Amino acid sequence: MIISKKIRALSLSSIGILLISLSNIVFAAEKVDVGKNEYNSACAVCHGLTGKGDDGPLKSLLARPVPNLTVLAKNNNGVFPFDRVFQIIDGRQEVKAHGPREMPIWGNAFNNQSSLYFDNYPPQDSESAARSRILALTEYLYRLQE
Numbered sequence: 473m474i475i476s477k478k479i480r481a482l483s484l485s486s487i488g489i490l491l492i493s494l495s496n497i498v499f500a501a502e503k504v505d506v507g508k509n510e511y512n513s514a515c516a517v518c519h520g521l522t523g524k525g526d527d528g529p530l531k532s533l534l535a536r537p538v539p540n541l542t543v544l545a546k547n548n549n550g551v552f553p554f555d556r557v558f559q560i561i562d563g564r565q566e567v568k569a570h571g572p573r574e575m576p577i578w579g580n581a582f583n584n585q586s587s588l589y590f591d592n593y594p595p596q597d598s599e600s601a602a603r604s605r606i607l608a609l610t611e612y613l614y615r616l617q618e
Contacts, residue, residue: 507612510605515541523616545617552617558610562603 512521518538520527525538545552 507608510609542618552614
């Protein structure tokens, strides 16, 4: 009788540990890489899935070569130009040194559209949602650096 109680107690504790482990696996599977998803939906058509500018389906339609986004830090003395990249993606402040702009102005686009990831923002705070999307995208580009 005592042995069966110990076995039951052991079984219950094993089930508890198993349930906790499974819940951790499910929780980990639900993590979303917002920056990567934003990149894939907004940037990959020109810059390609790898960011190297070599395989975007719209590449051949552009008048200028598509920049390799994986060497931004390398081309800036090893330092990722976070603020400059954020400003270029946002596009609402013109960067004269970059010349005419073929890239969409994502600041306006993100400000005027909803996102799966930032729908919790109140409608009057679409600017914060747009900035959050650009920040996630900029951080993702930082992770792409060679």
